[in-house]
Amino acid sequence: VEDVVETDVLIVGSGPAGAAAALCLSTLGVANIMVTKYRWTANTPRAHITNQRSMEVFRDLGIEQQVLDDATPHELVGDTVFCTSIAGEEIGRIRTWGTRPDREGDYQLASPCLTVDIPQTFLEPILVRNATERGTQARFSTEYLSHVQDADGVTVTVFDRLTGHEYRIRAKYLIGADGARSKVAQELDLPFEGEMDIAGSMNITFKADISALVDHRPSVLYWVIQPGSNVGGIGTGLVRMVRPWDEWLIVWGYDINDAPPQLDDEMATGIIRELLGMPDLEPEIQGYSLWGVNEMYATAMSKGRVFIAGDAAHRHPPSNGLGSNTSVQDSYNLAWKIAAVLAGYADPSLLESYSAERSPVAKRIVTRANKSAREFGDLFEALGVVGLDGEEMAAAIEERKANTAAGAAKRAALVEAMETKNYEFNAHGVELGQFYESSAVISDGTRPEPTADEDLYHAMSTCPGAHLPHAWVGDSVDRHALMDLAPYDRWTLLTGVAGEAWAEAADAVTSEFGLPLQTVVIGPGREVTDLYYDWAKLRDVAESGAILVRPDKYVAWRADVLPDDPAGALSAAVAQLLGRA
Numbered sequence: 001v002e003d004v005v006e007t008d009v010l011i012v013g014s015g016p017a018g019a020a021a022a023l024c025l026s027t028l029g030v031a032n033i034m035v036t037k038y039r040w041t042a043n044t045p046r047a048h049i050t051n052q053r054s055m056e057v058f059r060d061l062g063i064e065q066q067v068l069d070d071a072t073p074h075e076l077v078g079d080t081v082f083c084t085s086i087a088g089e090e091i092g093r094i095r096t097w098g099t100r101p102d103r104e105g106d107y108q109l110a111s112p113c114l115t116v117d118i119p120q121t122f123l124e125p126i127l128v129r130n131a132t133e134r135g136t137q138a139r140f141s142t143e144y145l146s147h148v149q150d151a152d153g154v155t156v157t158v159f160d161r162l163t164g165h166e167y168r169i170r171a172k173y174l175i176g177a178d179g180a181r182s183k184v185a186q187e188l189d190l191p192f193e194g195e196m197d198i199a200g201s202m203n204i205t206f207k208a209d210i211s212a213l214v215d216h217r218p219s220v221l222y223w224v225i226q227p228g229s230n231v232g233g234i235g236t237g238l239v240r241m242v243r244p245w246d247e248w249l250i251v252w253g254y255d256i257n258d259a260p261p262q263l264d265d266e267m268a269t270g271i272i273r274e275l276l277g278m279p280d281l282e283p284e285i286q287g288y289s290l291w292g293v294n295e296m297y298a299t300a301m302s303k304g305r306v307f308i309a310g311d312a313a314h315r316h317p318p319s320n321g322l323g324s325n326t327s328v329q330d331s332y333n334l335a336w337k338i339a340a341v342l343a344g345y346a347d348p349s350l351l352e353s354y355s356a357e358r359s360p361v362a363k364r365i366v367t368r369a370n371k372s373a374r375e376f377g378d379l380f381e382a383l384g385v386v387g388l389d390g391e392e393m394a395a396a397i398e399e400r401k402a403n404t405a406a407g408a409a410k411r412a413a414l415v416e417a418m419e420t421k422n423y424e425f426n427a428h429g430v431e432l433g434q435f436y437e438s439s440a441v442i443s444d445g446t447r448p449e450p451t452a453d454e455d456l457y458h459a460m461s462t463c464p465g466a467h468l469p470h471a472w473v474g475d476s477v478d479r480h481a482l483m484d485l486a487p488y489d490r491w492t493l494l495t496g497v498a499g500e501a502w503a504e505a506a507d508a509v510t511s512e513f514g515l516p517l518q519t520v521v522i523g524p525g526r527e528v529t530d531l532y533y534d535w536a537k538l539r540d541v542a543e544s545g546a547i548l549v550r551p552d553k554y555v556a557w558r559a560d561v562l563p564d565d566p567a568g569a570l571s572a573a574v575a576q577l578l579g580r581a
């Protein structure tokens with residue numbers, strides 16, 4: 001008898017993409033199995049910066065507080081330092097992740113959540129625990145081998161590494177969240193642009209209490225410019241906080257054209273001492289590994305019943321901190337669509353919108369992250385260290401202190417070079433400004449209008465395809481973020497007092513299509529009111545108009561005013577969005 005286990009969705013991988021997919025699907029009541037190759041989740045800290053959109057996802061899924069409990073808080077993440085070593089001289093600082101007072105306002109106005117720092121070793125267990133509590137069947141030490149898809153489903157062969165037993169899982173859909181070396185993506189033969197392994201890098205994790213050197217300038221990132229730091233890697237040497245202030249991760253580059261370095265405790269200790277500028281330090285080394293910097297993205301993220309999510313689709317350096325964030329958001333985009341198709345109220349063609357919406361995001365973030373890593377070149381140029389090494393490099397860095405014309409020119413160049421780093425560390429537009437064009441959005445020909453640089457600033461808008469703007473609503477007792485009124489398990493129609501008639505239209509559409517759709521009327525004396533009158537300025541439609549918000553908080557459709565036949569207008573929109581027109 002053949003061993004076949006059945007489920008609705010099989011997820012390969014328990015990283016940020018896979019574990020988030022499992023959590024989203026289980027939250028929506030979709031049966032799923034998550035298989036992952038190793039006995040547990042990530043064994044090194046890896047990704048850590050967790051941006052506002054990801055925190056919103058966690059808020060929506062009811063795990064925001066759990067993440068905050070394990071995260072280094074926003075107040076401690078932002079005093080990013082550039083130096084010759086941690087104990088050495090400072091070249092400059094930049095306030096990052098929206099912690100500079102003028103940017104903090106932009107960040108706070110755009111979201112109920114702020115950026116925090118949580119290493120993957122802490123985040124993944126939270127995702128996995130909540131997913132399994134809500135229904136996910138998690139199979140560790142289980143390797144994905146291959147799949148075959150047909151008109152009704154996907155048959156996947158997996159290998160139980162404990163028993164040495166191979167078996168098959170039959171699922172309606174397969175999600176390959178199996179990381180940058182994705183076997184699922186390879187088997188699907190999806191189209192990719194770019195290159196892998198463009199630079200060599202190493203991670204060294206260690207414990208050492210260096211509070212005295214850092215707690216007056218609290219940050220996640222301490223960038224080190226010293227001989228060797230302009231070779232390979234992610235721009236320059238990095239000492240990254242894992243836990244304040246006694247657990248750290250160093251990223252240091254090597255020349256990818258040379259034989260890979262033979263990392264051992266002695267070499268790792270040497271690198272730690274150099275970057276910290278503490279020649280006698282005895283660090284407790286936890287581990288080290290070599291990894292390649294990639295610049296590659298998929299231009300299509302699905303084929304039939306198989307999808308890829310996370311690094312399987314976008315492979316890039318950690319610059320801008322977009323790795324696990326984008327991975328979580330891929331899965332959040334995909335899961336509600338699968339749930340809608342399985343529940344029967346959406347046509348399977350809705351699933352095509354996943355690739356249409358997320359592959360442009362993949363391209364944008366891979367491009368941005370690699371550009372940011374390269375822009376350290378501006379800093380090297382400003383310091384005049386390009387092509388230099390050893391003592392020559394040290395002397396060139398020293399020259400910035402000189403009371404000479406050359407010293408003055410260097411100081412002026414540094415001001416500009418430091419400014420460029422905002423594109424890595426305060427790129428609010430890249431972090432939040434994803435805009436979707438697909439069959440799951442009914443465009444009215446508009447796009448959010450940027451008032452400033454699109455990478456640095458996020459323009460809030462209710463244009464179909466944009467993310468629901470943030471506003472605080474409530475009453476004299478409670479205050480809610482608008483997103484809290486539009487939970488993940490349903491669609492939400494937002495309107496004002498003059499648009500109350502939409503509620504009846506929404507009920508009619510719910511009966512017609514069977515989709516979960518609620519109406520929220522915002523106004524005095526209603527369920528919630530526009531506490532600060534912000535929503536009135538953001539909603540971009542008349543009070544009688546309506547904004548249809550998808551489960552993932554993207555605007556699917558909007559009506560400027562209440563039409564004569566609101567049920568007809570809404571029904572036509574919903575039919576088109578669900579592929580049932």
Ligand code: FDA
Pocket residue numbers: 012013014015016017018019035036037038044045046047048049120142143144145177178179180183203289291309310311312317318319321322323324327
């Ligand atoms: P991820 O790689 O996290 O997970 C893949 C999952 O698939 C794992 O659970 C794995 O076990 C599983 N898997 C793979 N093949 C399988 C198979 N055949 N069968 C079953 N399971 C399989 N980013 C950042 O922002 N800052 C950083 O400092 C770093 N540092 C860093 C260091 C190192 C060493 C790596 C490898 C990566 C980083 N990253 C990073 C990148 C960041 O970790 C990455 O963007 C996210 O983990 C992507 O999440 P995914 O879930 O897509 O893949």
